[in-house]
Amino acid sequence: MRTERLPTLEDVARIAGVSRATVSRVINGIRNVDPQLHEVVWDAVGRTGYVPNRLARSLVTRRTGTVALVVSDSESHDDDPFMSRFFADPYFGRVVGGLMSVLRRRGVQLALQIVGTDDGRKRLVGDLRNGQADGAIVLSLPAVDPLPRMLTEGGVPAVLIGRPAEPVPIDYVDLANDTGAALAAEHLLARDCQRIGMISGPADVPASSDRVAGFRRALARRGHGWVPIESGNFTRDSGEAAMRALLAGHPHLDGVFVANDLMALGALAVLREAGRRVPEDVAVVGFDDSSAAVAASPALTTVRHPLEDMAAEAARLLLARIDDPGMRVSSVIYEPALVERESA
Template sequence: MSTSTRRQVHDAMSRLGYVRRRAPRGVSARRSDQLIAAVVCESPQRLFTEPFYARLLAAADDTLAGHGVPMMIMTATPNTSTITAPPLVAGTVDGILLIGARERHPLMVTLAASGVPIRSIGRLPDGLEMPYVDMDNRDGGRQAAEHLLLAGRRAIAAIGGPPGLPGACDRLEGFLQTLAKAGMTNVPVAYGDFTHASGGHAMQWLLGRIPHLDAVFAGSDTMAAAAIQTLKRAGRRVPDDVAVIGYDDAPIARHTNPPLTTIRQPIEELTSVAVRLLLMATATGETPANNPILPTELVIRDSA
């Protein structure tokens, strides 16, 4: 942890009046009435409209139910973190499943200071040391780039996810680094926020920048689906004129026209692993040292 981040953590501890909770010697920290909080660093609107969160939270609830542990769901944007933090660090919950942690989110520093067992789904922003489980997002980006290169595509662009989200950055970096190794630099990139609208706007911007592009990689299937629609409205055929690759292998990937080539990430398995590691920490008071990285897989359909 960097010096500046460590200072922020200590400041948060002082503001909260936090005293690290320790179980009596020889007494298990796990209670029969324990409660796990799933904290999503998004607005409620995004929580209820993005299929990714539905899959993830359903998997978390299934795994916890198998252990007889209930789950509460909270959202926390930077603007609401001051009201979200107190119940999380005051002993109300026994563990926190953190979802969608982003850079410069004030809740991250508060939770790092809390001493409550935490497991993040997704790598944490640089400078924060919390246990996590993640996908191999860089390798997912690599697989997408290699597929396009092997198909002979040369005017390639990308639609990245939110720059402050480590997983989105890793996908894009893996993609761009692979293209750079093949001699392709200065690849145009437009950014979205994983929503359908942002994918359409990003694709429109890219078409204005490189009208004759022949391939695009999008950091989510939702943005890729919007890109396909935008390309069609511009008179571009997919994949004849422009190949499109998404990311997630969400249900929408099988229902686009044409069906979407994408990078599959094992969301249910990832969530199950994160929950089990979190329960181990609440039971023993010791956080397992490993941060598992699960593999991603290219799923080839008709769009690329």
């Protein structure tokens, strides 16, 4: 039962007939301890079933062996349909998987934190400064988010996944979203598409605006000075709506780049409904190479987003910064690649 007191260092020391300090030294492998005592101590540890208390240890060492995964949401009502959607999206899971792949083997724990209000952010930073965790990986959802700056100002080691909207001296990993979009543009051009459109994400999210910019630039370089764009919010439904609008305004469209796979799914449905064959009548290129891309029919040609690798790199960066807070601020940009399937 929970009630019975667990063995402490003190207990082990008593049984081993040494001092608390010695037991601590043996357990942490710090300094040389006489091999005989060494054995006696481990024996006592085994007999008592002693397990060090992490809390107590952290209190004095100022190290917790935990990093926080912070999801920074915009002002969200307490019961929050968006959040559940966010978690169900493969995006979240891929990030967690990538993080865990490096944290796990270093024995570091991951604690999930969600903040939706400025008050929450303030409390979070306070807790982190107090050593609640050794550092933070930040997934920032709002277009403009004060959290990254608050973290650097608080001296909390942190790494963003995705470039911050406004410049802040903080480590981050990101994808070359513009290059990815250019890849999509060139693929459509190579297929000889003439009337090309795009479905974008929200304009104020950096990842989204970069995709628009990259796409536009690549097309412009090849003589397509103007591209019709409809925007959605990265959900399937918004993809449907945007495709409908695009089709209404430009019925002769023969190619479309959709800024994420989920919206592309919606777009495919609308195109099918409208009697357009994909890719024969309209070629479709998605973005992310999520599991949805291969589930779609026709399977989606899409831009691969190596999210797991990026998350893993973010974890490595964070651990490095925790070890050496003076490290130069750095960012790592991943190059996307086009994955050709059936839709374009």
